[in-house]
Amino acid sequence: MEAGGAGNGSNGAAQTKGSGGDGSAKPLPPCCVKARAAAPESEAKCHATVVSGWFTEPRSHCGKAIKVQYYNNPMWPGEAHSLKVEKILYQGKSPYQEVLVFEEMITHLPLCSIPSPKKVLVIGGGDGGVLREISRHNSVESIDICEIDQLVIDICKDFFPHLSVGFEDPRVQLHVGDAVEFLRNAPEVTYDAIIVDSSDPIGPAQELVEKPFFETIARALRPGGVLCNQAESMWLHTHLIQDMLSICRETFKGSVRYAWTSVPTYPSGAIGFLLCAKEGPPVNFLTPINPIEVEGATKAGREIRFYNSEMHRAAFVLPTFAKRELEAYCASTETKQAEEVAAAPPKQTVVPNSGILTAS
Amino acid sequence: MEAGGAGNGSNGAAQTKGSGGDGSAKPLPPCCVKARAAAPESEAKCHATVVSGWFTEPRSHCGKAIKVQYYNNPMWPGEAHSLKVEKILYQGKSPYQEVLVFEEMITHLPLCSIPSPKKVLVIGGGDGGVLREISRHNSVESIDICEIDQLVIDICKDFFPHLSVGFEDPRVQLHVGDAVEFLRNAPEVTYDAIIVDSSDPIGPAQELVEKPFFETIARALRPGGVLCNQAESMWLHTHLIQDMLSICRETFKGSVRYAWTSVPTYPSGAIGFLLCAKEGPPVNFLTPINPIEVEGATKAGREIRFYNSEMHRAAFVLPTFAKRELEAYCASTETKQAEEVAAAPPKQTVVPNSGILTAS
Numbered sequence: 001m002e003a004g005g006a007g008n009g010s011n012g013a014a015q016t017k018g019s020g021g022d023g024s025a026k027p028l029p030p031c032c033v034k035a036r037a038a039a040p041e042s043e044a045k046c047h048a049t050v051v052s053g054w055f056t057e058p059r060s061h062c063g064k065a066i067k068v069q070y071y072n073n074p075m076w077p078g079e080a081h082s083l084k085v086e087k088i089l090y091q092g093k094s095p096y097q098e099v100l101v102f103e104e105m106i107t108h109l110p111l112c113s114i115p116s117p118k119k120v121l122v123i124g125g126g127d128g129g130v131l132r133e134i135s136r137h138n139s140v141e142s143i144d145i146c147e148i149d150q151l152v153i154d155i156c157k158d159f160f161p162h163l164s165v166g167f168e169d170p171r172v173q174l175h176v177g178d179a180v181e182f183l184r185n186a187p188e189v190t191y192d193a194i195i196v197d198s199s200d201p202i203g204p205a206q207e208l209v210e211k212p213f214f215e216t217i218a219r220a221l222r223p224g225g226v227l228c229n230q231a232e233s234m235w236l237h238t239h240l241i242q243d244m245l246s247i248c249r250e251t252f253k254g255s256v257r258y259a260w261t262s263v264p265t266y267p268s269g270a271i272g273f274l275l276c277a278k279e280g281p282p283v284n285f286l287t288p289i290n291p292i293e294v295e296g297a298t299k300a301g302r303e304i305r306f307y308n309s310e311m312h313r314a315a316f317v318l319p320t321f322a323k324r325e326l327e328a329y330c331a332s333t334e335t336k337q338a339e340e341v342a343a344a345p346p347k348q349t350v351v352p353n354s355g356i357l358t359a360s
Numbered sequence: 361m362e363a364g365g366a367g368n369g370s371n372g373a374a375q376t377k378g379s380g381g382d383g384s385a386k387p388l389p390p391c392c393v394k395a396r397a398a399a400p401e402s403e404a405k406c407h408a409t410v411v412s413g414w415f416t417e418p419r420s421h422c423g424k425a426i427k428v429q430y431y432n433n434p435m436w437p438g439e440a441h442s443l444k445v446e447k448i449l450y451q452g453k454s455p456y457q458e459v460l461v462f463e464e465m466i467t468h469l470p471l472c473s474i475p476s477p478k479k480v481l482v483i484g485g486g487d488g489g490v491l492r493e494i495s496r497h498n499s500v501e502s503i504d505i506c507e508i509d510q511l512v513i514d515i516c517k518d519f520f521p522h523l524s525v526g527f528e529d530p531r532v533q534l535h536v537g538d539a540v541e542f543l544r545n546a547p548e549v550t551y552d553a554i555i556v557d558s559s560d561p562i563g564p565a566q567e568l569v570e571k572p573f574f575e576t577i578a579r580a581l582r583p584g585g586v587l588c589n590q591a592e593s594m595w596l597h598t599h600l601i602q603d604m605l606s607i608c609r610e611t612f613k614g615s616v617r618y619a620w621t622s623v624p625t626y627p628s629g630a631i632g633f634l635l636c637a638k639e640g641p642p643v644n645f646l647t648p649i650n651p652i653e654v655e656g657a658t659k660a661g662r663e664i665r666f667y668n669s670e671m672h673r674a675a676f677v678l679p680t681f682a683k684r685e686l687e688a689y690c691a692s693t694e695t696k697q698a699e700e701v702a703a704a705p706p707k708q709t710v711v712p713n714s715g716i717l718t719a720s
Contacts, residue, residue, distance in 0.1 A: 101679075235624040262622055262630050262679075264595040269629010270622050306679040314674035319461075319622075319666040 100129055100163075102230075102271060103197070104307040105261050105315065107133035109273055110193045110228035111140075112288035112312060117192040118142070121220065123179040123208070125197035126152035131166025134195075136292060136304070144191075146175045146182040162302075180207060183216035191221050196229040209244055214251045214276075223280025224254065231274035234260055234322040236267060244274055245329030253279035257286070258326050259315035261306075273315070288312045460489055460523075462590075462631060463557070464667040465621045465675065467493035469633055470553045470588035471500075472648035472672060477552040478502070481580065483539040483568070485557035486512035491526025494555075496652060496664070504551075506535045506542040522662075540567060543576035551581050556589040569604055574611045574636075583640025584614065591634035594620055594682040596627060604634055605689030613639035617646070618686050619675035621666075633675070648672045 107130050111117050116139040122130050126147035134143050147153060157164040175182055194217055198208050207213055217227050232240050249256045254277030263271045277283035291309045467490050471477050476499040482490050486507035494503050507513060517524040535542055554577055558568050567573055577587050592600050609616045614637030623631045637643035651669045
């Protein structure tokens, strides 16, 4: 585990300097200056004015690509992640990182789908947000994280201590290096869950959506272990999603499902996740067998503000067009039927006025 | 009912003229010219490139505000709504009106929540899309529509025959005029469902989210009749939604619920709906008592490509932050409890691995 660094931007500190340049004042990176010029929230009742876009240009943010979006959002009212950054970028406004919606979903969808996860691996995720979410799960005994870029970790520790606090969990073991290499050398049949929190699978991260990579993931999972991967928007990239579903179905041989959630500032306002279970004890992703509600929700000093068990179930419900395009690529009919039997309540005619979520 | 006019832009017609000006050629309105300049879909696998924004500036589109968005979308692959407009705007690309996602949801959420709706009123909706969706419901005997703006209707008949086809249903009775005035003179205790498909409730349509308007709606509904109204995004306007929920709870006295759906090109990628039942026979919006699936889905020569019964249920599932902010303003505890009892399957312990959608 990597020590120190996090938490040094505590709220209330009067670190409101502009972009100086003396190093000690941790000056605003040049690529953040544009955010300062953005109009702040102009309408009192509008919480979600986006004042900054994705910093996804490779190596353009302090020489690095880090994914961060801020806005004044009803999920995090009146709260500051980093007063220092807040003051600099928003002149007193409260920015929040919507990436947390994504990180709650990419973490709890897999970990709530299996009983008692113990060994977890995170690929990417250097901002610490996924680690922070994993740390809410008491059953977890060890968390490996393989992040290629030390600078991402360092920047997030300086600027986003509420995310990077995830690194402070003593269960975390940091490995700085290439994920493909890491997995090649990882012990077989080890992890209960692997979470891939990588950048978009076009460009440098392309390799992370290809069959050889999924094969190394499958090799590292225990039978019945699960993968959760970022999987694009059903509105934008159905072909890419189909490809991923198809490869994963071949590779993992257990249940394979697409889930999605609303993330206002992502292109199309939605992002998807690929959930894959390795052949073995069957996994029914459609309902959280290991729900995380009140207790886990307030651990780490923060509530879970987006994810809950109903959102978990709803994430797998697809509009008709997406159902038609993607279901053929999901788990085989047999697996699906087994899942649905498991998900169904005791024999009951499905009357229209029932509360049963029929997921297929 | 208004006759004629619709359907005169049938696919295959070679009406591919540019913006002339002789009237007979139905030249491209000046405000559409900007769309022509927009870059068409540049990436083969990206379906949802937005090539046109909302035409919502009051009276700026041919002197009128009409809401239209086009993009090449997986919901409507390879299909042309209006070849004429398509050719002009997109040089051979296929544009689709995402407003249909909105119109499927604003129509079927209320009509599938009550048994056998017979008399329906639409406020606004001059493009005809909501009418078209209502016409899938065989139980409906009469559809009144009150649209303030004849020109909206005329433009849509010319340019969007696949929407305005809704006016061709013999059950439709068109009333051109002010909705407030219409409702003031409408017979009491008449409608099974009222659908308000108006523009954003800021500006000219402000009146349509205020108490006096809701009171005239309630007056026109039969006991247990339902209203569905556009209700903004949970990401953007929680205060406005709270206000609406609060007013409607006082006014309608039956179940009042907020639902939402993904609409990629709306601000925040999501839009909400307010479902209100007038005091009387209880209504459980959370599950479709009157499901519209295969038969209704293909009526009017088109499938329903977004709405389905699972999407109906999932539309009422809220992220934790929104639940907390909005539930206090929803139906009273008693009503909610009654709803949930009705929605629950026969007595069963809710084990984590069940398929039950617990909606609160």
